Amino acid sequence: MDEFVSTFTNRLDAKGRVSIPASFRAVLAVDGFDGLYCCPTLDLQAVDAGGNRLRTTISQSLTSFPPFSEDHEFLSTTLIGESEILKIDGDGRVVLTDQIKAHAGIGDSVTFVGQGYKFQLWEPSRFIAYRKEAKDRLRDIRKRLLPGHRAAGVTSGPEE
Amino acid sequence: MDEFVSTFTNRLDAKGRVSIPASFRAVLAVDGFDGLYCCPTLDLQAVDAGGNRLRTTISQSLTSFPPFSEDHEFLSTTLIGESEILKIDGDGRVVLTDQIKAHAGIGDSVTFVGQGYKFQLWEPSRFIAYRKEAKDRLRDIRKRLLPGHRAAGVTSGPEE
DNA sequence: GAAAATCCCATGATATCCCATGAAATCCCG
DNA sequence: CGGGATTTCATGGGATATCATGGGATTTTC
Numbered sequence: 001m002d003e004f005v006s007t008f009t010n011r012l013d014a015k016g017r018v019s020i021p022a023s024f025r026a027v028l029a030v031d032g033f034d035g036l037y038c039c040p041t042l043d044l045q046a047v048d049a050g051g052n053r054l055r056t057t058i059s060q061s062l063t064s065f066p067p068f069s070e071d072h073e074f075l076s077t078t079l080i081g082e083s084e085i086l087k088i089d090g091d092g093r094v095v096l097t098d099q100i101k102a103h104a105g106i107g108d109s110v111t112f113v114g115q116g117y118k119f120q121l122w123e124p125s126r127f128i129a130y131r132k133e134a135k136d137r138l139r140d141i142r143k144r145l146l147p148g149h150r151a152a153g154v155t156s157g158p159e160e
Numbered sequence: 161m162d163e164f165v166s167t168f169t170n171r172l173d174a175k176g177r178v179s180i181p182a183s184f185r186a187v188l189a190v191d192g193f194d195g196l197y198c199c200p201t202l203d204l205q206a207v208d209a210g211g212n213r214l215r216t217t218i219s220q221s222l223t224s225f226p227p228f229s230e231d232h233e234f235l236s237t238t239l240i241g242e243s244e245i246l247k248i249d250g251d252g253r254v255v256l257t258d259q260i261k262a263h264a265g266i267g268d269s270v271t272f273v274g275q276g277y278k279f280q281l282w283e284p285s286r287f288i289a290y291r292k293e294a295k296d297r298l299r300d301i302r303k304r305l306l307p308g309h310r311a312a313g314v315t316s317g318p319e320e
Numbered sequence: 321g322a323a324a325a326t327c328c329c330a331t332g333a334t335a336t337c338c339c340a341t342g343a344a345a346t347c348c349c350g
Numbered sequence: 351c352g353g354g355a356t357t358t359c360a361t362g363g364g365a366t367a368t369c370a371t372g373g374g375a376t377t378t379t380c
Contacts, residue, residue, distance in 0.1 A: 010361090013362060013363090015362090015363090017361085019359075019361075021359095021360095022358075091359090091360085091361085093360090
């Protein structure tokens with residue numbers, strides 16, 4: 001297990017804690033980062049989460065700008081300043097901060113969406129809408145690429 | 161913990177003391193600098209703060225100018241001459257000098273913004289305005305780097 | 321000797337730790 | 351192959367530690 005795969009939805013308890021899906025915890029353990037690195041996505045009501053691999057990806061996007069340059073300051077303010085490092089308790093749970101919950105519109109449950117080297121946190125119903133939107137868009141793209149054909153070998157799963 | 165991450169806002173007490181966020185103190189402890197190195201930000205009403213890594217970064221940005229050149233003199237006057245080293249008390253608090261408070265327009269509370277190897281001090285409401293600007297700038301940069309790569313969803317992040 | 325800075329301790333809110341529980345998935349042995 | 355035994359996992363709750371903040375007391379500074 002070295003990639004975040006699949007989607008899970010868990011509930012927050014009275015103290016605001018959520019269990020990170022067990023398979024995601026296994027990936028984090030391999031990644032070797034103590035805690036959960038969380039960064040709000042810029043144009044989605046979601047939060048990117050992960051460990052070292054996510055963090056270094058973000059850091060590296062900063063290295064192309066010299067320190068003290070305007071762009072470097074702007075980027076680090078948004079990417080690092082808005083990020084949070086959540087502690088993972090002994091049972092594999094985290095407490096989401098108010099900023100994270102506000103940004104993603106999260107109430108009493110969270111959907112964890114695996115995306116390889118990172119995963120995203122969503123408010124469940126918002127994620128369902130987003131996924132539908134993404135599928136429709138994918139269909140459009142395929143239609144344009146393969147006019148008059150059905151995509152061979154590229155499945156999108158059962159249509160609902 | 162080796163980077164300043166996330167944003168915190170704390171209040172000054174009657175004696176002018178503010179707690180440095182605990183996670184930032186942990187980073188400073190690793191960095192091994194006794195005190196808090198503070199340097200007014202050149203073009204912003206903010207103050208850069210940190211430990212050894214900030215200090216060496218400032219020194220290195222000076223080496224790109226020949227010693228005794230006008231630019232070197234000017235920059236070192238500003239960057240080093242205007243810097244201050246604040247004492248950190250046993251409870252992890254500092255007392256901001258009048259210069260710092262004046263430069264950043266700080267009243268009765270301070271926002272600490274993590275930026276990796278350093279963090280910034282802001283007057284809270286001023287920071288909110290700046291953050292909005294920073295996000296817009298990040299959008300521009302993303303657009304230039306990833307042309308035609310739009311998010312599939314129709315939602316955009318919540319505006320505050 | 322007075323004002324300011326520093327040290328030390330108090331306190332309430334919040335976060336963290338540790339153990340319990342029940343349901344579901346997995347295993348195991350016939 | 352099957353069904354009971356065991357483990358895993360998400361969730362819950364009480365006890366404990368951490369942290370920001372406040373204030374008195376002592377030391378420093380000029």
